[in-house]
Amino acid sequence: MTRIVIFTLSTLDGAVDDPGRYFPNADADGPSAPGYDEVMCHLEHRLIGSQKAVLLGRGMYEEWSRYWPTSDEQPFADFINTVPKYVLSSTDLTSRGWPDCHRVSGALVDVVDRLRRLPGDGDVGVHGSVTLVQSLLAEGLADELQLAVAPVVDPQGRRLFGRAEGIDRWELAGCTPTETGALWLTYRPRGTS
Numbered sequence: 086m087t088r089i090v091i092f093t094l095s096t097l098d099g100a101v102d103d104p105g106r107y108f109p110n111a112d113a114d115g116p117s118a119p120g121y122d123e124v125m126c127h128l129e130h131r132l133i134g135s136q137k138a139v140l141l142g143r144g145m146y147e148e149w150s151r152y153w154p155t156s157d158e159q160p161f162a163d164f165i166n167t168v169p170k171y172v173l174s175s176t177d178l179t180s181r182g183w184p185d186c187h188r189v190s191g192a193l194v195d196v197v198d199r200l201r202r203l204p205g206d207g208d209v210g211v212h213g214s215v216t217l218v219q220s221l222l223a224e225g226l227a228d229e230l231q232l233a234v235a236p237v238v239d240p241q242g243r244r245l246f247g248r249a250e251g252i253d254r255w256e257l258a259g260c261t262p263t264e265t266g267a268l269w270l271t272y273r274p275r276g277t278s
Contacts, residue, residue: 091222091227094233095233101243124261125267126160136164137203138203139165139210141170142214147179154183168185169185173190193221230272232272233268254274254275255275256273
């Protein structure tokens with residue numbers, strides 16, 4: 086069965102709104118948090134290589150459909166511009182000429198159920214889309230959570246588990262430190278390994 090795999094960039098304190106603040110461009114001037122290094126690039130390449138489709142929230146679709154079609158940031162540009170994209174939205178998508186975008190609507194549990202039944206091998210990735218990710222986590226619909234955690238604290242912005250209620254146990258399935266001090270963490274809901 087197809088898994089729903091969330092990937093997000095985060096700070097140590099769980100900020101997820103502005104990855105550019107904690108994973109800036111490697112060419113940034115002055116002191117800053119580390120950017121993507123070779124280890125992070127390898128892990129990202131492996132992650133997207135396992136995905137047959139992507140689920141996006143409407144806001145992320147609006148932002149990314151303006152940026153990625155003309156981007157040359159690899160390997161993500163080739164991936165996101167060619168993979169089927171399912172956009173959770175109650176209204177029709179703005180036509181931007183971004184290939185293979187499909188609107189999905191309805192109760193989140195029903196949308197996820199339909200995506201789990203997509204033909205072919207691979208996972209459905211959820212990238213960015215903070216509100217959507219919070220809803221997937223709150224409703225227990227994620228099969229795996231992959232976090233690239235920058236070694237910085239950022240008091241601004243939303244937190245990944247900002248809508249969590251009570252204690253939800255996750256099991257660590259992998260932890261890879263990177264050359265610039267970040268961690269790539271993989272978690273699965275307890276009891277699903």
